[in-house]
Amino acid sequence: DSGVTQTPKHLITATGQRVTLRCSPRSGDLSVYWYQQSLDQGLQFLIQYYNGEERAKGNILERFSAQQFPDLHSELNLSSLELGDSALYFCASSARTSGGGELFFGEGSRLTVL
Amino acid sequence: AQRVTQPEKLLSVFKGAPVELKCNYSYSGSPELFWYVQYSRQRLQLLLRHISRESIKGFTADLNKGETSFHLKKPFAQEEDSAMYYCALNNAGGTSYGKLTFGQGTILTVHP
Numbered sequence: 001d002s003g004v005t006q007t008p009k010h011l012i013t014a015t016g017q018r019v020t021l022r023c024s025p026r027s028g029d030l031s032v033y034w035y036q037q038s039l040d041q042g043l044q045f046l047i048q049y050y051n052g053e054e055r056a057k058g059n060i061l062e063r064f065s066a067q068q069f070p071d072l073h074s075e076l077n078l079s080s081l082e083l084g085d086s087a088l089y090f091c092a093s094s095a096r097t098s099g100g101g102e103l104f105f106g107e108g109s110r111l112t113v114l
Numbered sequence: 115a116q117r118v119t120q121p122e123k124l125l126s127v128f129k130g131a132p133v134e135l136k137c138n139y140s141y142s143g144s145p146e147l148f149w150y151v152q153y154s155r156q157r158l159q160l161l162l163r164h165i166s167r168e169s170i171k172g173f174t175a176d177l178n179k180g181e182t183s184f185h186l187k188k189p190f191a192q193e194e195d196s197a198m199y200y201c202a203l204n205n206a207g208g209t210s211y212g213k214l215t216f217g218q219g220t221i222l223t224v225h226p
Contacts, residue, residue, distance in 0.1 A: 105157045
């Protein structure tokens with residue numbers, strides 16, 4: 001499957017812990033986006049990377065950070081986890097960084113903080 | 115602030131009936147609007163974008179700047195149209211089209 005892949009699919013952890021979510025974009029896509037989907041907030045944009053550099057930032061908490069590596073995969077690090085961080089985290093990729101275009105989404109990583 | 119509103123959380127129609135999923139937005143600039151769809155057990159995927167003015171799977175959406183709306187329409191719904199539909203706005207002034215503001219989504223159920 002050459003689509004966007006995310007690992008892990010499910011993750012259960014405790015408050016105060018730190019987790020890393022991983023995303024591999026579609027082959028050839030340079031942009032990676034992270035979105036958070038929660039019951040009360042819906043789908044919210046967190047951050048975008050383009051070819052290794054941060055390109056745009058949304059309402060991403062300071063406890064969260066991300067990076068994109070030379071092979072273009074990306075990781076989203078969530079630290080000092082709180083109950084409210086429980087959500088579905090989506091990664092998406094695209095070929096271009098500006099202008100009209102299509103995002104290709106992964107299946108998401110479901111994080112449960114207990 | 116940019117906002118996308120989908121007033122209906124749930125929408126039920128019968129097969130063959132017309133369907134309209136409402137989307138209203140607030141944005142001070144020139145918007146780029148999209149409809150994304152998530153079928154059961156599938157990924158979120160682009161259905162259509164307003165700049166393309168295309169019809170996908172029989173769906174169309176017209177941007178009405180006067181009413182700040184981008185409603186999704188289909189004249190004859192099919193059972194396979196049952197899915198979650200999200201309206202989304204690109205609010206980054208064209209510098210980052212992936213920075214989308216999504217509505218809360220509408221679950222469409224088409225009954226046989």
